[in-house]
Amino acid sequence: MSSNFLKSDMFQRFATQRPIAVMTQMALTHLLDAKSLDRLFTEFSEDQYERTLMFSSLTKLVSGVVLGKHASVNAGYKKLKEQIGVSLTATYGKLQRVEPGLSQALVRHAYQQVVSVRKATGGIPQHDIAGYETKTLDGNHISGTEHRLKETRGITAAPLPGKSLVVFSPRHDAICDYFPIEDGHAQERSALDNVLETIQRDQLWIADRNFCTLKFIYGIFNRGGVFIIRHHEKLIGGEKGKLKKIGKTESGTVYEQTFQVSEHAGQTMTVRAVVIKLKEATRDGDMEMTILTNVPKDRADAVKIAQQYRSRWKIETVFQHLTESMSCEIKALCYPQAALFCFANALVAYNAFAIVKSAIGAAHNRETVSMLSHFSLAREILETTDGMLIALPVEEWACFREMASDKFVTLLIDVASKMNPRDYRKSIRGVKKPKPKKKHNNRVVHVSTKKILDKRNKTPC
Numbered sequence: 001m002s003s004n005f006l007k008s009d010m011f012q013r014f015a016t017q018r019p020i021a022v023m024t025q026m027a028l029t030h031l032l033d034a035k036s037l038d039r040l041f042t043e044f045s046e047d048q049y050e051r052t053l054m055f056s057s058l059t060k061l062v063s064g065v066v067l068g069k070h071a072s073v074n075a076g077y078k079k080l081k082e083q084i085g086v087s088l089t090a091t092y093g094k095l096q097r098v099e100p101g102l103s104q105a106l107v108r109h110a111y112q113q114v115v116s117v118r119k120a121t122g123g124i125p126q127h128d129i130a131g132y133e134t135k136t137l138d139g140n141h142i143s144g145t146e147h148r149l150k151e152t153r154g155i156t157a158a159p160l161p162g163k164s165l166v167v168f169s170p171r172h173d174a175i176c177d178y179f180p181i182e183d184g185h186a187q188e189r190s191a192l193d194n195v196l197e198t199i200q201r202d203q204l205w206i207a208d209r210n211f212c213t214l215k216f217i218y219g220i221f222n223r224g225g226v227f228i229i230r231h232h233e234k235l236i237g238g239e240k241g242k243l244k245k246i247g248k249t250e251s252g253t254v255y256e257q258t259f260q261v262s263e264h265a266g267q268t269m270t271v272r273a274v275v276i277k278l279k280e281a282t283r284d285g286d287m288e289m290t291i292l293t294n295v296p297k298d299r300a301d302a303v304k305i306a307q308q309y310r311s312r313w314k315i316e317t318v319f320q321h322l323t324e325s326m327s328c329e330i331k332a333l334c335y336p337q338a339a340l341f342c343f344a345n346a347l348v349a350y351n352a353f354a355i356v357k358s359a360i361g362a363a364h365n366r367e368t369v370s371m372l373s374h375f376s377l378a379r380e381i382l383e384t385t386d387g388m389l390i391a392l393p394v395e396e397w398a399c400f401r402e403m404a405s406d407k408f409v410t411l412l413i414d415v416a417s418k419m420n421p422r423d424y425r426k427s428i429r430g431v432k433k434p435k436p437k438k439k440h441n442n443r444v445v446h447v448s449t450k451k452i453l454d455k456r457n458k459t460p461c
Helices: 002-007 009-017 019-031 034-044 055-066 073-084 088-095 100-121 188-196 214-222 302-310 313-325 336-363 366-370 374-391 394-400 405-416 449-458
Strands: 133-141 163-169 174-181 203-207 226-230 237-248 252-264 267-278 288-293
Touching: 002 009, 002 394, 009 019, 009 374, 019 100, 019 336, 019 374, 019 394, 019 405, 034 055, 034 100, 055 073, 055 088, 055 336, 073 088, 088 336, 100 174, 100 336, 100 405, 133 313, 163 188, 163 313, 163 336, 174 188, 174 336, 188 214, 203 302, 214 226, 214 252, 214 267, 226 302, 237 267, 237 302, 252 302, 267 302, 288 302, 313 336, 313 374, 336 366, 336 374, 336 405
Parallel strands: 133 203, 203 226
Antiparallel strands: 133 163, 163 174, 226 288, 237 252, 252 267, 267 288
């Protein structure tokens, strides 16, 4: 069956003309294997139970909305009604009670699949700093939802369904962990204890100053990890010795000195303080930033540390892709557990993109991958998938579900080789010109574009 499907004229036609949509469907089918997802539910669900509506069906429904295959949960339900097997009310009820631990397990499961596939492609880059596995930590809040809850209908304040901490693996270009927070007013730091439980020896954690707390940096140190974290003014300590100029980066001049961190739980720690005197002010108006790290000097000098901290923008780019290329926030899902499950599915979809990009890198080169436009990729998926799944029903894609990683990668690379990378390149624009100061005239409320152009054409060059 699988060989007939792969050799069919219809599959080959889509693979040639719409390779991104085909590879994404292959990746999602592989990541969201129904048997594996239902095993996740059995293992990690504590209060929920399954009768008719399976966790795999719920995930399929929400992932379709996230990727734009369905305009809404209701629209997706109408298309998948027979597979879901319960009423729309029961479906929403199930969504409202998806446990945060189950959403986290879904993201972790997808990441393990990404690692297996990327290893099979042989395209994994080296560690950023030799001997350390880099993890980038950042927070994300889910924006206000519609006022569907009875208690919110009489207020103008935006209902916040929650926030989360997300961990990004630069080496695999994928989301490796997810820590949902149901309280929209909670501080992101409230989930740091859960993050600490996952930290392992020889991991390098990069984070912004919001996560610069004594408990967190001492926790990383005690677990055998290292950190590169921007100093927060509330973390008390003392500089030791004079600033020593080390070198320069694109951002500014780099200096270094020793920093004595204040005592915590009977422990003391001396770390390196890397000071960057910036060429341009940050968004907050800072002309200088201090980065604390316990990475040994023989592993990375201050310039390398500064460059590594700057690389944390990659996770912010991930959030931007999730917002612009996917429906990672469904305004109608007001309940925290439903909204957090939706965001988890968006992270899984991003990991599916990581698999697709890995295959493209193997078929072409890494430079090609770096120039891909996520908007162009998402647009092809949105415009093609619905029609493709009519011509090639979902059941026929089942061959990719439990396929061995090496065979799966071979097929992915074969499809990737059919694409023309130029069709998906980013649009590179020049340096932005400063906007001219506008002139206001109370007597002139509009102008004629034709008269302006006529006047331009009459003006000698």
